[in-house]
Amino acid sequence: MAGNIPLDVAGVLSVWFETLIYGIYTCLFLSSFYMTLRKGMLHSRPSKIFFVATLVMWINCSAHVAVNLYRLLRGYVYLRETVGPTNYFNDLGRPDKVVAGVLNALMTWMGDSLVIYRCYLVWDSNIWVVILPISLLIVSIISNCVALYMFTKVPLGTIFGPALVHWMNTIYATAFAQNALTSSLIAYRLWKQEKNSRRAGIRSQGSSSNLIPVARIVVESAALYMALLLCLIVLYIQNNNGQFVLQEASPPAVGIVFCSISVRVSMRSHKMWRTTARATETHLSFDNNLVSEQSVGTGGLPRSISNATVTRTSGEQEKGAGTLNNVIPGSRTTSTGSSTEQENNDTP
Structure with a gap:
């Protein structure tokens, strides 16, 4: 032809x-x-x-x-x-x-x-x-x-x-x-x-x-x-x-x-993990300041509200990580849940 x-x-x-x-x-x-x-x-x-x-x-x-x-x-x-x-x-x-x-x-x-x-x-x-x-x-x-x-x-x-x-x-x-x-x-x-x-x-x-x-x-x-x-x-x-x-x-x-x-999703999941980790650290620092102020009688949010906020943050990450890990098994996003739980345990 x-x-x-x-x-x-x-x-x-x-x-x-x-x-x-x-x-x-x-x-x-x-x-x-x-x-x-x-x-x-x-x-x-x-x-x-x-x-x-x-x-x-x-x-x-x-x-x-x-x-x-x-x-x-x-x-x-x-x-x-x-x-x-x-x-x-x-x-x-x-x-x-x-x-x-x-x-x-x-x-x-x-x-x-x-x-x-x-x-x-x-x-x-x-x-x-x-x-x-x-x-x-x-x-x-x-x-x-x-x-x-x-x-x-x-x-x-x-x-x-x-x-x-x-x-x-x-x-x-x-x-x-x-x-x-x-x-x-x-x-x-x-x-x-x-x-x-x-x-x-x-x-x-x-x-x-x-x-x-x-x-x-x-x-x-x-x-x-x-x-x-x-x-x-x-x-x-x-x-x-x-x-x-x-x-x-x-x-x-x-x-x-x-x-x-694998590479593109892994890079994105790692970026999500780093972004969430920084955001969670900032949020935890804010909650700790509130608890510290409450302990000296200067006011602030009750401890139950502060803890609920951190717990919900953990829930969000576990929800998103589950589906993402099914796309690329072994994704770093699973680390977010554990790190947030640790932060929640550190909160008074």
Whole structure:
């Protein structure tokens, strides 16, 4: 078709583009790794699961990059005279191509599984909410396995052939639908929690601990991956070799989506913790002055009102921290509740 990228050019571009995205992903991974260990965020089972999954995903993506670099050398250097780059990249049944496909599929499955698990946590471990996303993930896994098996059976250069087209379209479509659904469920849950908190008077309109920015982070990060999937669907339908470029960039793109949510929400939760800690210290100092004045007979608020005020501050933080920790398990916001309780105990 007119405007189609030659396959040998697409092979070079795919490796170049993947290594570029992989560099960005590695920076985000190291930031997430550092923040998790430095700030002591491994105090719960979900946080440990996310931490281990993040490490495994980066190792998997690194292996995928290494395999594609090996394929680049094979196609353009070692087998250039005997096979040629075009025939080499057209052969879907080569062992190195199958290995790259398996690593690509594993990265997608891990990313989708973690998004579903995050949605499950945000909805208070309600399994019925994630039944449909889990079903879509199962369909995606089956479609990927069938497509990988057929790679070894189809003739040379038939990735756009009728034997594969239905399976490839199913893979991309289910991944797109599953990510759109889970991201929407997470964002809706956070928005509803924030709305209920403000309606109950737990948080004011200008509270720094509101969950709307967290919902925006989730939606923005998921939108990047969904845009990649949409481009893949369009390119594959048009039989355009450009789909090879985006397909090979999928593993680091999945990692970027996952790590960007972790890093951005962790930074926001840490900022919330510091802001709340300063505000609570000021509030506690004010209450202590009132108690001191009362002890010398100069007036002030009764001790019961002062204590109630500090207790309500603790309640606010525990309410907001619970939902935020379900978005990014291990968030520092959990420290606020304990520090406020300690301050309340220090009040006479």
